[in-house]
Amino acid sequence: MDIIEKVKNFVEQECGKPESKYGFEPFEFHFVPVVRYAERLCDELGGDRExxxxxxxxHDIGSIVYGREDHHITSAKIxxxxxxxxxxxxxxxxxxxxCILNHRGSQKRGRETLEEQIVAEADVLANFDEIAGIFKAAFVYEGLTQGQARESVLQxxxxxxxxxxxEKSKEIIRPKFEAVKILLGK
Ligand SMILES: [Fe+2]
Incomplete structure (x- = not known):
């Protein structure tokens, strides 16, 4: 088994454990699309694919094992x-x-390498594949009304x-962003 397969299996196992902080859903709805976008950006822009x-x-394994706080640090450590x-x-x-330490947009850490930028960018792109999850957060965790949720997800x-x-990422995701604006806009 190659190293990527081993890593994937490890992440899948952790998500499947009963103590996983967010259950199994992040595996299918977050990790899988992030990897897909990361590999696509790598094919387009270069960088070390492995x-x-x-x-x-x-990149988010720490939030599965310990929770979201400081998950860039816990994920890197794991x-x-x-x-x-x-x-x-x-x-x-x-x-x-x-790559893991510097993937969070909120942390304002400098990204030096193409690999770091690609992983961070793929994390952002994956949001456009997990709109159901963003709505789930709006209703279940933030307690928003339908109108508020619609506005908040669009924002x-x-x-x-x-x-x-x-530019390549914008090109890849623009059709989905346009669709979101049509579906959720006024
Ligand atoms: Fe992520």
């Missing part, structure tokens, strides 16, 4: 431990670690679109 795929699979256990080269573990996705860094 590092990008591994970092994309593991990734370093797990990849060392798998015998992955230390130098490449360092690149994966940086969130507009902010996400504006955060995008690469």
């Amino acid at each position: 590092v990008i795929s591994i970092a994309a699979w593991m 990734a370093v431990e797990k990849l060392s256990e798998f015998g992955y080269p230390q130098e490449k573990i360092g690149f994966v670690e940086k 969130k996705l507009t902010n996400k679109f504006e955060q995008l860094h690469f």
Whole structure:
């Protein structure tokens, strides 16, 4: 089994554990689309595909195991431990670690490498594939009304679109963003 497959299986197992903080849903509805967008951006823009795929699979693993707070730090720590256990080269573990540490838009940490930027960007793009989940958060966790939720989801996705860094990402996601504006706009 190759290293990416091993990492994927590890993440799937953690999401499937009864103590997973968000249940199994993030595996299918967040990790899978993030990896897909990350690999697509890598094909278009370059970068080390293995590092990008591994970092994309593991970027939020800390929030599954411990919860959302400081999950960039907890995820990086878990990734370093797990990849060392798998015998992955230390130098490449360092690149994966940086991608995970710097993936959060809210943390304002500088991103130096293309790999870091691609993982962060894929995380933003994946929002356009998890609109049901954003609505779930609006109703279940934020207790919004239908009208508020509709406005809030449109606003969130507009902010996400504006955060995008690469022209290529905007091109990839524009049809979905246009659809969102038609469906959720006034
Ligand atoms: Fe994420």
